[in-house]
Amino acid sequence: MFTKVPAVLCLLLLAGALTVSRGEEFPQCVNVEPETFVMAVEDCASYIYCNGEDSFRDSCPEHTYFDDKAQECAFDDAGFCLREAPSGMAETLQPAESAPEQEHPSTTGAPETVPSTEAPASSVPVGRPHCDASSDSFHPHPQRCEYYYRCLSGYLTIVRCPYKYGWDSRKQQCQPLSEAQCYSL
Structure with a gap:
């Protein structure tokens, strides 16, 4: 009985060696x-x-x-990595649409064109930046001062500054919210 155990073990080892997994x-x-x-x-x-x-x-x-x-x-410590996205934050941002002009009748007989009363599109950059694989860069988040984008070797990561800090675009680092110059490029 004990003479069969080494033979069985050898067969099992051989079978395990033959099943190569990539x-x-x-x-x-x-x-x-x-x-x-x-x-x-x-x-x-x-x-x-x-x-x-x-x-x-x-x-x-x-x-x-x-x-x-x-x-x-x-x-x-510097807030390079955002592990959890905050609830309610939109991941993709839609560009603001400009309102069409509307014609209103005039008392002079000629149609008068009056612009809509809706707010104009914001000058804040919208959407995610494009990352170039040849250089690393930082970009402000268009709506949230405490976030910024980091491009590293062509890969985009959204990053959150530490609590009560915001991304300062000019200094290219997180600063206390009271000092941070947000959103500008």
């Missing part, structure tokens, strides 16, 4: 050197280790984000 493939790992960490597109607190079939995805500890330049998880 690792998950990530589009972020294309054109990246092996053994490189990259930030996950949809979550700045996650990263992907790119190493062929050994590639995997993991998350940074709480209150940290993945800093792809330093290739490590970093403390999120």
Whole structure:
């Protein structure tokens, strides 16, 4: 009976060795050197280790984000990573439509054109910025001072400044709300 156990174990080990499973493939790992960490597109607190079939995805500890330049998880004191979107915040913004002019009859007989009383379109930038893969950049959120967009290696991330701070477009950093110059480009 004990002589059959090693044979069965050998067969199980052989069967396990023959079933080769490929690792998950990530589009972020294309054109990246092996053994490189990259930030996950949809979550700045996650990263992907790119190493062929050994590639995997993991998350940074709480209150940290993945800093792809330093290739490590970093403390999120500056508010680089927004883990939860606030309730009620619209993700896609629609451009304001201008109101058509309306004709009103005049006492002189000629039709008079009067502009509508609706407010004109805002000069605040609307929508998400386009990220260029060749350069990193920051962009203000068009409606919320405490948020801004960060373009990193062609990937767009929305970021929230720390509590009672807002994105200052001129200084390109979070400042106390009372000092922040919001929305301007």
